[in-house]
Amino acid sequence: MNDQTTGDDEEVRIIKPPYQTPKGVHDILPVDHEYYTFIKKVVRHRLRQAGFRRISTPIFEFTEVFTRSIGSTSDIVSKEMYTFQDKKGRSLTLKPEGTAGVVRSYIENNMQVLPQPVELYYIEPHFRYDRPQKGRYRQFHQFGYEIIGESDPALDTQAIYLAYKILEDLGIAQLFTIQLNSIGCQTCRPQYLTILKDFYFGKERSLCAECKYRLDKNPLRLLDCKQEDCQILAQIAPKLADYLCEECKEYHADVKEFLGELKIQYIENPNLVRGLDYYTKTVFEFWDRTEGAQNAIGGGGRYDGLVELMGGQPTPACGFAAGMERIIANMKREKVRVPHKDDLHVFVAQLGKDAKKKCLPLIVELREAGIKTMGALGKGSIKVQMRLADKFRVPYTVIIGLTEVREGTAIIRDMKVGTQKTFPLEDVVEELIKIIGDENRDVYSPAEAIY
Ligand code: HAM
Numbered sequence: 098m099n100d101q102t103t104g105d106d107e108e109v110r111i112i113k114p115p116y117q118t119p120k121g122v123h124d125i126l127p128v129d130h131e132y133y134t135f136i137k138k139v140v141r142h143r144l145r146q147a148g149f150r151r152i153s154t155p156i157f158e159f160t161e162v163f164t165r166s167i168g169s170t171s172d173i174v175s176k177e178m179y180t181f182q183d184k185k186g187r188s189l190t191l192k193p194e195g196t197a198g199v200v201r202s203y204i205e206n207n208m209q210v211l212p213q214p215v216e217l218y219y220i221e222p223h224f225r226y227d228r229p230q231k232g233r234y235r236q237f238h239q240f241g242y243e244i245i246g247e248s249d250p251a252l253d254t255q256a257i258y259l260a261y262k263i264l265e266d267l268g269i270a271q272l273f274t275i276q277l278n279s280i281g282c283q284t285c286r287p288q289y290l291t292i293l294k295d296f297y298f299g300k301e302r303s304l305c306a307e308c309k310y311r312l313d314k315n316p317l318r319l320l321d322c323k324q325e326d327c328q329i330l331a332q333i334a335p336k337l338a339d340y341l342c343e344e345c346k347e348y349h350a351d352v353k354e355f356l357g358e359l360k361i362q363y364i365e366n367p368n369l370v371r372g373l374d375y376y377t378k379t380v381f382e383f384w385d386r387t388e389g390a391q392n393a394i395g396g397g398g399r400y401d402g403l404v405e406l407m408g409g410q411p412t413p414a415c416g417f418a419a420g421m422e423r424i425i426a427n428m429k430r431e432k433v434r435v436p437h438k439d440d441l442h443v444f445v446a447q448l449g450k451d452a453k454k455k456c457l458p459l460i461v462e463l464r465e466a467g468i469k470t471m472g473a474l475g476k477g478s479i480k481v482q483m484r485l486a487d488k489f490r491v492p493y494t495v496i497i498g499l500t501e502v503r504e505g506t507a508i509i510r511d512m513k514v515g516t517q518k519t520f521p522l523e524d525v526v527e528e529l530i531k532i533i534g535d536e537n538r539d540v541y542s543p544a545e546a547i548y
Contacts, residue, residue: 121227121235127439132425133238135435137220139266140240143259149216149242154198156222160188166197166403168374170314177225179235191224194373195241195418196400197407203245204409213246214414220421232392232423241397241418245404248413250351253379253399258359260383260395260417267424268433273383273394275361278337278369279349280317282377283402285342290316292335300330320368323390336367345378352379375400379415385427394427395419438469442533444486444494445472448479452497455522459495459507462526467538486512493532495525 118124125133141151160180167174179191192198199217202208208215220240227233242259244252257275264270281289293316301309305324312319320331341349356363363381371380380398384390397417404412428435443463447456456472463470471489473482479498486494496508496517507525509532510517520528530538 119235121229121233123234123236129425131435131437131439132428133421134437136240136267136421136424139263140218140220143263143266144216144218144242147216147255147259149218152199152202152217152219153221154192154195154202154219157189157191158198158201160190162197162201162407163190163193166200166373166375166407167194168315170311170318171374172372173225177227179224179226192221193223193225195219195221195223195239196243196373196375196403196416199243199416200245200403200407200409200414203412204404204407209246209410209412211246214252215245216242217245218242232420232426234422238421239418240421241416243414243416245414246412248399248401250348250379251355253352253415254355254359254361256397256415256417257356257363257381258361260397260419261361263419264383264394264424267428269394269424269427269431272386272427272431274386275363276366276369276382276384277353277356277363278366278380279341279345279352279378280370280376280380280398281337281341281345285340285345286317286337289335289337289340292340293317293319296334297330303327303330315374317370318372321370321372321390331368338367348378371396371398375403375406377401381417383419392423394423438539440469441471441489441491442468442493442537443470443529444482444489444491445470446479446482446486446494446496447473448498449502451502452499455497455502455507459497459522459525463529466526466530467540468526468529468533469539493529495529497522 160178163178164174169175173193178193181189183189199219203215218241220238222236222238224236226235229235240263242256244256257277261270261275264273280286294312297304297312297316297319301312303326304312304319305322305327308319308322308324308327319327320334322328322331353363369380369382371382376398378399378401380396382390382393382396384393395418397415399413399415401413404410404414445456445460445463447453453474456474460470460472471491473485477485479496483494492512494510494512496510501507501519501522505522506519507522508517508519509525509528
C-alpha cells in the first residue's frame with residue numbers, strides 16, 4: 098500500500114532516504130491503522146458472538162510444520178517460504194498461513210480433550226516470498242478461523258456464512274462472489290486423479306512449464322492454472338463432481354442446501370481446487386466480481402486429514418482466512434469510512450514556566466475527565482503553538498499566558514468560529530465538558546474491567 102501518508106496536509110517527502118523497507122513489506126501508518134482496528138473489531142465481534150476464542154501461534158515454526166501440512170509441491174512451500182536456520186542449525190520458517198500452526202497447537206496442547214468442535218480465530222501477520230504487486234505483499238495480515246473436531250455440512254456452511262457476514266459488516270460483501278466446490282476425499286480423489294492424468298496424456302505440449310511439472314506431482318492444480326491454454330484444457334477436463342463418492346456427494350449437496358437456508362448465494366465452480374494440499378470435500382473462495390480469481394479476498398475449506406497427518410488423532414476440521422490488506426483496498430474502493438477515536442478535543446497552549454506549571458495539572462485533569470488533550474509543552478511562542486493547534490485540527494484550545502497566570506484564569510478558544518472567552522482556571526474542566534458534550538468524552542478504561 099504505497100499510497101499511505103500520515104494524513105497531514107503538507108506531505109514531507111524525503112528523496113531517497115538511506116534506509117527503506119525491504120521490497121514487499123510496508124509500514125502501517127496511522128491512517129491505515131484505523132482500518133486495521135476497525136476490521137479487528139468486526140472480526141472479534143462476529144466470531145465471539147459465534148463462540149470462537151482467539152489464538153496466536155508463533156511467527157515462526159519448525160519448517161516441517163508447513164511442509165508437511167501445506168504440501169511440498171504447493172507454491173507456498175516450493176517457492177514462497179521465508180526459511181532460515183537458527184544458531185543450532187534447525188530449520189525454521191516464518192508462517193506463510195495460519196492453519197498449520199493452529200493444528201500443531203491443537204495437538205500439542207491436547208485440545209482434543211476440550212468439548213468439540215474447538216473454534217479458534219486469529220488476526221496475525223504472515224509472510225510469503227511472493228512477487229510484490231497490487232494486493233500481494235511479503236508481509237501481510239490475515240484474520241482467519243478454524244473449527245476443529247467435528248464434521249458436518251452445517252459447520253462448513255457456518256464457516257462460509259461467517260466470512261460473508263464479516264465482509265458485509267465491512268461494507269464490501271457486494272463486491273464478491275462465493276465460489277464453491279468439493280474436491281472429494283481420500284476414497285474418491287485418487288481414482289479421479291488417475292482419470293485426470295489420462296485426460297492430459299498426449300496434451301502436455303499445450304501446458305505451461307509449471308503445469309507440465311504439476312501433472313506428475315499435483316495434477317489437481319492444473320484445474321486452476323491462470324494461463325490461457327491451460328485454462329482451455331481445464332474447462333474440458335473431466336470434472337471431479339462426476340467422480341465423488343456417495344458420502345462426498347451427499348455432503349456437498351447438504352452444504353448447498355444449508356447455504357440456501359441462510360440465503361447465501363454461491364457459484365458452483367468445478368475447477369476451484371485451492372493452493373494448499375490439506376483440503377478435503379468443501380473448498381470455497383471469495384472472488385472479486387470483476388477481477389475473478391486474481392487477488393481472491395479470502396478462502397477456506399474442510400481439511401479432515403490434516404490433524405492426523407500432523408500426528409494427532411483422526412480429527413475433522415474446516416476454516417477460512419482473508420487478507421486484511423486486500424480488504425482495506427476494497428473498503429477504500431467502496432469509499433467506506435471507518436469510525437475512529439483518534440481526534441483530539443483540546444490543545445493546551447502556554448507561555449512561560451509559571452504557565453507551564455498551571456498547564457501540567459490541567460492537562461492531567463482534562464484527560465482524567467475523558468477529554469482528549471494535547472499539551473504544547475515546548476518553548477514555542479503562542480503564535481507557533483496556535484498554528485500547531487490548527488494543524489492538529491482540534492476544535493478547542495486552552496491558552497494560559499502571563500496575564501492568565503497572574504489572574505488565575507484561562508482562555509478557551511473555539512478554533513472553528515474564532516471566538517474566545519476567559520474562565521476562572523478551576524472552572525475550565527467543567528466548562529469544556531459542557532462544550533464537548535458528556536456523550537463525546539472518552540471515559541472508557543480497560544482497567545475498570547479487571548476482577
Ligand atoms: P490462502 O488462500 O492461501 O488461504 O490465503 C487467504 C487469503 O490471504 C487470500 O485470499 C488473500 O486475501 C490473503 N493473502 C495470501 N497471500 C497474500 C499476499 N502475498 N499478500 C496479501 N494477501 C495475501 C490460507 O491461508 C488458508 N490457511 C485459509 C484457511 C483457513 N483454510 C482453512 N482454514
